[in-house]
Amino acid sequence: MPSLIDRVLEGRKIQHRRPWPRAVVGAHLWRFVTNELAQGRLSLLGLWGERATVHMAIMDEDAAEIAIVSLNCPDHTYASVGKFHPPALRLERAMHDLFGLSAQGSPDSRTWLDHNRWGVRFPLGPRIDASSEAAPYRFLPVEGDGVHQIAVGPVHAGIIEPGHFRFTASGETVVRLEQRLGYTHKGIEGLMTGADLERAVQLAGRVSGDSTVAYAYAFSRASEAALDLAVPDRAVWLRALLAELERLANHLGDIGAICNDASFTLMHAHCSVLRESVLRAAHSAFGHRLMRDVIAPGGVMRDLEDEGRTTIRAMVDNIRRRFPQLVELYDNTASLQDRTVDTGVVKPALAKQYAAGGYIGRASGRSFDARRTLAYPPYDSLRFDVAVLNEGDVNTRVWIRVREVEQSLSLIDQILDRLPAGGLRAEPGHPKEAREGMAIVEGFRGDVLVWLRLRDGLVERCHLRDPSWFQWPLLEAAIENNIVADFPLCNKSFNCSYSGQDL
Numbered sequence: 234m235p236s237l238i239d240r241v242l243e244g245r246k247i248q249h250r251r252p253w254p255r256a257v258v259g260a261h262l263w264r265f266v267t268n269e270l271a272q273g274r275l276s277l278l279g280l281w282g283e284r285a286t287v288h289m290a291i292m293d294e295d296a297a298e299i300a301i302v303s304l305n306c307p308d309h310t311y312a313s314v315g316k317f318h319p320p321a322l323r324l325e326r327a328m329h330d331l332f333g334l335s336a337q338g339s340p341d342s343r344t345w346l347d348h349n350r351w352g353v354r355f356p357l358g359p360r361i362d363a364s365s366e367a368a369p370y371r372f373l374p375v376e377g378d379g380v381h382q383i384a385v386g387p388v389h390a391g392i393i394e395p396g397h398f399r400f401t402a403s404g405e406t407v408v409r410l411e412q413r414l415g416y417t418h419k420g421i422e423g424l425m426t427g428a429d430l431e432r433a434v435q436l437a438g439r440v441s442g443d444s445t446v447a448y449a450y451a452f453s454r455a456s457e458a459a460l461d462l463a464v465p466d467r468a469v470w471l472r473a474l475l476a477e478l479e480r481l482a483n484h485l486g487d488i489g490a491i492c493n494d495a496s497f498t499l500m501h502a503h504c505s506v507l508r509e510s511v512l513r514a515a516h517s518a519f520g521h522r523l524m525r526d527v528i529a530p531g532g533v534m535r536d537l538e539d540e541g542r543t544t545i546r547a548m549v550d551n552i553r554r555r556f557p558q559l560v561e562l563y564d565n566t567a568s569l570q571d572r573t574v575d576t577g578v579v580k581p582a583l584a585k586q587y588a589a590g591g592y593i594g595r596a597s598g599r600s601f602d603a604r605r606t607l608a609y610p611p612y613d614s615l616r617f618d619v620a621v622l623n624e625g626d627v628n629t630r631v632w633i634r635v636r637e638v639e640q641s642l643s644l645i646d647q648i649l650d651r652l653p654a655g656g657l658r659a660e661p662g663h664p665k666e667a668r669e670g671m672a673i674v675e676g677f678r679g680d681v682l683v684w685l686r687l688r689d690g691l692v693e694r695c696h697l698r699d700p701s702w703f704q705w706p707l708l709e710a711a712i713e714n715n716i717v718a719d720f721p722l723c724n725k726s727f728n729c730s731y732s733g734q735d736l
Contacts, residue, residue, distance in 0.1 A: 238298040241266055241275075241291065247303070250669035251458040255288075255301035263304045263312060266291060271317040276588040277703075278673070279682050280314060280324040281696040282332040284358055287311050288696075290671070290682065292588070297606055301671065301684070306334060309358075313339040320587045320703055327736075331422070333358035343371060346415040346735060357423055372399050373411055379403055383717060387416050394731035398720070405716045410709045417735040425685075425695040430456055430530045430661055433692045437683065438525055440697055441733035446479040447676030448697065449528040451683040454609070456530040456661065459670030459687050465656040468532030470611050474648045475515075475524050475533075476674070478545070481552075481641040482511040483677040484592075484634040487728050491631055492563065494721045495572040503559050507552050514548040517541055532658030542649060549642050560635055573628035577711040577723035581623055589707055590679025590700045592633040593727060597625035603675035615647050627726040637677075663690030676700065678730065699733030 242256045258266075266289065269275040278290035278299065287304045304311050313336035315322035325336040326345035333355035336342075349367040353360045375382055380403050387395035397413035421440055425433050437452035438445040450472055457464060489504025512522040518541030519527050527535050563569060579589070581598035588594075590601060602619045604612040620636035622629045664687075671684040679700030686693040708727050712720055 236293065236296060236298060238291075238293050238296070238300045241269075241302060242300055247669065250301075250671075251461065253299040253301065253671055255303060255669065257303045257305060260304070260312065262302065266302055267312065267314045267317050270314065270321075273586065276585075277314075277318060277320050278588065278680075279684065279696065279698040280321050280328065281684070281698070282328040282334045283694055284332060285309065285334075287328070287334060288684070289314065290684065294601065294606075299673075309333055310335045310337050312337055315339050315341070318586075320706070323706065324702060329355075331355065331357045333361075346418050348415055348418075356420070357426075370413065372413075373409070375401050377403070377408070380408055385720075387413075396731050400717060400720070402717055405718070407712050407715055407717055407720070410712045410720075412705060412709060414705065414731060415735050417732045419732070419736065421697065421736045422695060425692050428692050429690055430687075430692070433695065434529050435526060437695075437697060438528075440736070441699060441730040442523060442525075443483055444479070444676045444678065444681065444699075444730065444733065445523050445525045446475045446528060447674055447681045448683070449526070450476060451672045451674040451676075451681045452685070452695075452697070453528050453530045454672035454674060455670040455683040455685050456687060457670070458672060459668040459685060460530075460661055460664065462531060462659055462661055464532050464659060466653045467536075467655040468657050470648055470652050471533050471537060471657075472528055473611050473615070474537070474545075474645060474652075475519065475527060476676075477641045477644045477648070478511060478515050479524060480677040481638060481645070482508050482515070484638050484641070485511065485552075487725070488559075488563075488631060488634050488638075490728075491573070491627065491722065491725050492569060494725045495569055497566060497569045500559060500563060500569075503555070507555065507559075510548050510551060514541075514544045517544040529658065530661045532656070534658070536657055537652070545645065546649065549645055552638075553642055556638060563631070563635075570628065572719070572722060573631060573726075574626060576627045576719050577708075577715060577726060579625040579707050579711050581625065583707060583710055584625070587703045587707055589703050590675075591677070591704070592630050592637065592679075593704050593707060594679065595619065595621045596629040596633045598623040601680070603673045603680045607673060609674075611648070615644055617644055627722055630726045661690070665689050667693065678728070678733075679704070697736070699730050701729035701731075701734040704729045705734060 245257045247255045276292045280289050290301050292299045315325045316338045328334050330347040354363045383400040385398040387397045395416035399411045401409040438449040440448050485504050485508040489501040492500035515524050516522045579597045584594045584597035584599045600621045605619050617640045667688045669686045673680050673682050682698040685695040
């Protein structure tokens with residue numbers, strides 16, 4: 234009996250694409266996929282465009298099968314997915330801003346990335362002059378007696394990226410939150426077009442600075458899939474080491490920052506010290522605190538020497554000694570628990586509908602972790618647990634991070650114990666014909682997706698999807714019926730990327 238993915242792939246198969254199949258489908262199959270998404274039988278992994286084509290990555294989570302369906306739209310229109318499956322709405326709006334592709338029947342046709350500052354409309358499509366002044370952005374209307382609006386951002390206190398939050402409140406209770414993002418748009422996908430692999434992987438590593446390893450990792454795996462390129466074993470294991478160091482540093486920073494937003498600065502101070510120890514160890518071992526530009530197509534650019542190995546082991550031992558005391562402090566501080574328990578709840582059904590990844594999804598019952606579900610090497614031969622809880626509140630998102638810190642410490646030990654000898658990089662080839670590849674890598678926020686097409690050693694098209702695309706909308710739901718003062722706490726417990734979402 235054919236699987237659901239087989240049914241989806243009844244269209245024309247595209248050759249030279251790895252590791253998952255892609256098929257060009259007609260309007261009927263496009264609607265069929267949309268319906269399966271709406272019914273919850275498939276999950277949306279990504280939705281992106283080209284000049285006259287729309288691509289959609291989907292997953293059958295029960296079978297862990299993935300496919301890409303593509304719809305040609307020569308008239309630059311296609312049937313809206315977001316009309317029936319809300320997680321697609323923002324991706325459709327972004328696609329229209331960049332390519333001029335219109336989602337017919339969409340309930341929300343407002344711009345998303347375009348703030349009328351580019352000088353052109355549809356910069357990756359027909360590039361229409363935008364000299365005329367656009368109409369102001371329309372926020373959703375306010376209705377009801379006694380409700381008022383509170384505008385926050387895009388400029389925030391402290392060191393934080395820009396984003397606008399429009400609250401509708403009744404007294405101190407949030408009735409609705411509406412986000413306006415796009416302020417950090419950098420034109421990454423346009424810069425990628427025509428770039429060689431060396432330049433393109435550098436751009437990928439700058440999509441979101443705190444996830445530079447995850448993005449370079451995903452881009453490299455996608456290009457290696459396209460080129461059918463085998464990576465040396467030592468490089469495969471070093472990449473996992475880099476990814477776990479990045480995960481460890483960010484989770485430690487987040488745990489402290491969440492406590493800081495609950496006015497418990499002691500935890501923030503101690504977690505910041507531990508995070509700093511990870512960054513210093515990374516600099517000692519790989520020459521950069523964030524490990525930027527270490528991963529590249531074909532392998533890695535730097536080796537791990539004995540001194541770096543010793544520094545990392547000392548850092549791990551130090552955190553393993555000190556972190557349990559901080560966890561106990563968090564768990565036994567009643568004033569802190571009062572702020573985090575039952576605050577900012579994301580219901581499991583919503584996490585499943587949005588295919589929310591990372592600690593947000595796993596705190597609300599969705600067990601997806603690309604390291605386990607897709608089991609790419611070397612994680613397919615490493616021992617680790619994927620923590621999953623169901624309460625979905627700020628406290629639960631803290632505990633998922635705590636468990637992931639513990640697992641990352643174990644994974645780092647395993648990788649250092651089993652790190653094979655050998656070369657660091659295989660040289661990528663430059664086939665003349667078009668080659669496509671896609672990769673999904675587990676970053677600290679969740680799954681990072683990269684799809685690309687290469688031709689003659691250059692990037693013809695590349696799409697990079699941050700996990701925040703499916704997490705930001707859930708923050709709007711999580712803050713409802715909470716007080717305004719709890720928004721910083723909820724927001725930090727999500728810690729979505731502005732830059733990663735804005736491209």
